[in-house]
Amino acid sequence: MLVSSTADNQVPLSDEEKIAIQQQLERLLLNPHFSNSRRFPSFLRYVVAQTIEGKSESLKERVLGIAVFNREPDYDTTLDPIVRVTAVEIRKRIAQYYQEPGHEDELRISLPPGSYVPHFDGPKTSNSHSAGTVFEPPFNSASVTSTSIARGRGRLWTEWVILITLGLLLLLAGNALALWWIHRPKPLTAQELFWGPLFSSSEMITLCVADQSRIGIYLRDAQDTSKQNMLQESVSAVVIDDLSTLTKIAGLLEARNRRYQLRGEESATLTDLRQGPTILVGAFDNTWTLRFTRNLRFHFANDPEMKHFWIEDANSLTHQRWGIDRGQQEATNNYRDYAIVARFIDASTGKPTIIAAGIARGGTIAAGEFLTEPSNLEAFAAHAPKSWMNENMEIILSTEIIDGRSAPPHVEAVTYW
DSSP states (O other): OOOOOOSSSOOOOOHHHHHHHHHHHHHHHTSHHHHTOSHHHHHHHHHHHHHHTTOGGGOOHHHHHHHHHOOOTTOOTTTOOHHHHHHHHHHHHHHHHHHSTTOTTSOEEEOOTTOOSOEEEOOOOOOOOOOOOOOOOOOOTTTOSOHHHHHHHHHHHHHHHHHHHHHHHHHHHHHHHHHHHHHSOOOOOHHHHHSHHHHTOOSOEEEEEOOEEEEEEEEEOSSOTTOEEEEEEEEEEOOHHHHHHHHHHHHHHHHTTOOEEEEETTTOOHHHHTSSOEEEEOSTTOHHHHHHHTTSSEEEEEOTTSSEEEEEETTOSOTTSEEEEHHHHHHHSOEEEEEEEEEEEOTTTOSEEEEEEESSHHHHHHHHHHHHOHHHHHHHHHTSOTTGGGSOEEEEEEEEEETTEEOOOEEEEEEEO
């Protein structure tokens, strides 16, 4: 399939073509040519998004300076060539990317010189084949006494040459198909698409988890471990169930070589969270989770006595649809817990934010499992809209808690914007 778009003759793109372009863009931005830069991903995301939505006429130098690089509306483009310099560097890095082995069969995104409107083209493949030439042996009247015998031998020789040529062509075609299959571009997984804004970011990621201040830690006697002595010291502790989710997410970031820092919710500041993408773990014990979700459609709520806790839907009159009774939880340790998993651009930080937070600890464990187990996100993506990977979203999860253990997460509701 050939996908193309130009500024002068814009061709409407189908939904399938838009998705293919978005997937190729994420694949491109994960490459080291782009993943270690802050400017290049922002620039490319903006111009690609504007173009596939049919707004390429707005891609002018001043507009890009304001929208991508936060310049003032009246800034002097002559004195501040940030847009031109960035475009030149992006063109060079795109060329380097497609020159590397393994990218030959990928959809091609390019930024033509003198323009800020990207072009999209199908993969470059070679269709040229050398035509086989069939040679008949020369006719020698001195050695052959029968014209019919000579002609028969000539036809037989020609047939053998044709068969051999066809065999070689089939062998070459088979080898070419095998090479294409080995080096074909692999489609991005649902996990890569969900985590794309963080995987492609070169900024420091902040993992913010609830921490509890306490006085005193118990030390055991090295000779007799049954003996304990309390050390009067102020420490910060993390609930072990939150730690389960924290380590799973940290492992996912480590596997992608993403830089991250750990912050307790009591010590974290807005300045910390504005440094780059943020991941918030925990709900009612994490101030930042409650603040960041307060104005979203799905958000956490509780009664004044803090005996009932629930997730509220701002668009529904049934506000306590997903909730737990703290008394039942404490008495039986068997109950149904709920969690919010969200991915959005937060208005106060301007950065991608991911939330994994349950009403109780079991819900937070289920949220961490949902985000880090590829099968869960694959099942979610199978029923999501085609463009889900480009949208903000909130997902309500439920999990059955039996004797304090969480069952696999189940999707209850989703909202996109």
